Amino acid sequence: MIPAIAIGGFLLAGLFAGVRLLRGPTLADRVVALDVTLISMMGGVATYAADRGDDSYLSLLVVIAIVGFTATVAASRFIEHEAEKP
Amino acid sequence: MNAVASVLVLAGAALAVLAGVGLLRFSTPYARFHAAGKASPVAFLVTATGAAFEFGLSGAGTLAVASAAMVLTLPVGIHLLFRAVHRTSPGEHLLVDDLIAAEHRDRGSSDGG
Secondary structure, eight states: HHHHHHHHHHHHHHHHHHHHHHHHHHHHHHHHHHHHHHHHHHHHHHHHHHHHHHHGGHHHHHHHHHHHHHHHHHHHOOOOOOHHHO | OOOOHHHHHHHHHHHHHHHHHHHHHSHHHHHHHHHHHHHHHHHHHHHHHHHHSSOOOHHHHHHHHHHHHHHHHHHHHHHHHHHHHHHTTSSOOOSSHHHHHHHHHOOOOOOOO
């Protein structure tokens, strides 16, 4: 019961971030919305793993954290480069 | 789940919802990055602490590595996004912007070289 409520909370946070992803208005807003979606996903995975008592899911968390950082850095460089173009 | 883990996981989920509400409701990009960059890593940290009670030492270690990766990298990424917004639309969302003035001054003094 309690893990289901917690996972529902993370899903709600991901839903809010999805609304921000669709609305924008700047490209950076969309990038940060994807970041929050990923972090909510990490929380959901951690809760699910704790509920099942299965620690094979936990290495997924490290991968998501690092992939999310790489994506954010790449996207912010892209935004700055696009702005510099004539 | 035991009681401590349940309380921490629920608190983490509540913080994640608050981060989502902040991301949705705040009016300027800077305020939205503030909500996303501070509330959501804390939400994950609290959740990971709660989940660590359910695992042995190796599971807790993996959670600690994931938390460290997030705490070290997320502020850097959010800072880069702040900088991207400031460079693409300078002075649009702030009442007082000292960074524009400072960058102008630096550019003026280094134009000779």
